[in-house]
Amino acid sequence: MEQTKKKYALKTTIFLFATPIIGVIGTGALLFTRGIPLNTWLVYLFMTAATGLAITGGYHRLFSHRAYKASLPVKLFYILFGAAAFQQSVIEWSSDHRIHHRFVDKEEDPYAITKGFWYAHILWLFENRDHRTPVNVNDLYEDKWVKFQDDHYYKIAIFMGFIFPTLLCALWGDALGGLLLAGSFRIAVNHHMTFFINSLAHYKGDQPFSDKHTAKDNWLIALFTFGEGYHNFHHEFQADYRNGIRWFDYDPTKWLINTFAFFGLASDRKTISEEQILRKKMIMDEKALREKLESKSETLSQGFEERLEALRNSVQETQAKLITLKAVKEEVGKKAVKEAKSDFKVALNTWKRFVSGDLAPV
Ligand SMILES: [Zn+2]
Ligand SMILES: [Zn+2]
Structure with a gap:
């Protein structure tokens, strides 16, 4: 009891x-x-x-x-x-x-x-x-x-x-x-x-x-x-x-x-930086793609790894550039920020298409 x-x-x-x-x-x-x-x-x-x-x-x-x-x-x-x-x-x-x-x-x-x-x-x-x-x-x-x-x-x-x-x-x-x-x-x-x-x-x-x-x-x-x-x-x-x-x-x-x-x-509303958030998201995107390809027993070639790395770098570099330019918007002007934004969008979309399998993986 x-x-x-x-x-x-x-x-x-x-x-x-x-x-x-x-x-x-x-x-x-x-x-x-x-x-x-x-x-x-x-x-x-x-x-x-x-x-x-x-x-x-x-x-x-x-x-x-x-x-x-x-x-x-x-x-x-x-x-x-x-x-x-x-x-x-x-x-x-x-x-x-x-x-x-x-x-x-x-x-x-x-x-x-x-x-x-x-x-x-x-x-x-x-x-x-x-x-x-x-x-x-x-x-x-x-x-x-x-x-x-x-x-x-x-x-x-x-x-x-x-x-x-x-x-x-x-x-x-x-x-x-x-x-x-x-x-x-x-x-x-x-x-x-x-x-x-x-x-x-x-x-x-x-x-x-x-x-x-x-x-x-x-x-x-x-x-x-x-x-x-x-x-x-x-x-x-x-x-x-x-x-x-x-x-x-x-x-x-x-x-x-x-x-x-x-x-x-x-x-004092705390937010995590967009870069940190996207980095985590991309790790998960990549993981899902690898699992998808491995389940189809596809061998991942050297070319695949290189393409993936190039796309990843492109997203990170264009994002970093955009964030830097945004911080000095007054000095560089609206046009430069707009261009950087468009470069980042293109890089991100290419990445998204690649990891979703839209682009040929190898
Ligand atoms: Zn909680
Ligand atoms: Zn919980």
Whole structure:
């Protein structure tokens, strides 16, 4: 009996089962009996977005990775609404997450996908971890607001997660709708949004930047995780405040941080250089081509190796030239930059065609 007590986190397990059950049954009952007012749905949407973004923009990119700096109002928003997501305090969450990055896929990884999809998704939370002291988070202990949240976590979480939406919806006489839909049901939704990053984003998708770990890029996951689906990029370049780097990538967390920065509420957004990113991408392109050719039992000739090297050098040289000229744009003029850009584009396109097998490989 003693053994069982120590092994499982009973309260967390009950909470993880109770919130979706009460949320779904309760909301369903309200819907079929008296309906739910539009205002309550709006509070539900607001709470989902605010708590979701507090986890991705706050707990994850700001506190765990220090990918940018945030002003006090932004930090307080993350601390309050992050607690409402019921995913532990910033300190606990960040400690686990930093360990996840450092030991990804290994025994020490708290939510290692190598222990199974469901383990990474939710089962790891059923294990009792009360004995654990958060490590790797000395910087966060020094932040008085983060420390305050850690000291008063449950009070803040209960108030922001349940009482706040209940009181808000009580304004139009729907306290119960606030509690069940914007409280219980929304917490379950928030949970699984985050859990999918640990499970699905390490399970299904592409690996354009590295295959040294299981993290995947998957735009579909980005759609319901506020942009955290570009997880292969993220694991390779965790210091970058972005997850989706192309303009068309769905990364609302990045857009929120950019909006804060525009209004002077965030600063020092860290990005990895385009050269570094492209270098990793090209290593993976090359690897895929070699695997493709080797699977067809094609012998790679000396000519192939030489061509590959020439194309690779051409991309890197034209990119370096473009970056240099961009930095002294005023002196060299727009035309020179434009030409360098076009040379880089040609080199990159030739590389892409070569590695995709469009050009004869030998
Ligand atoms: Zn991360
Ligand atoms: Zn991960």
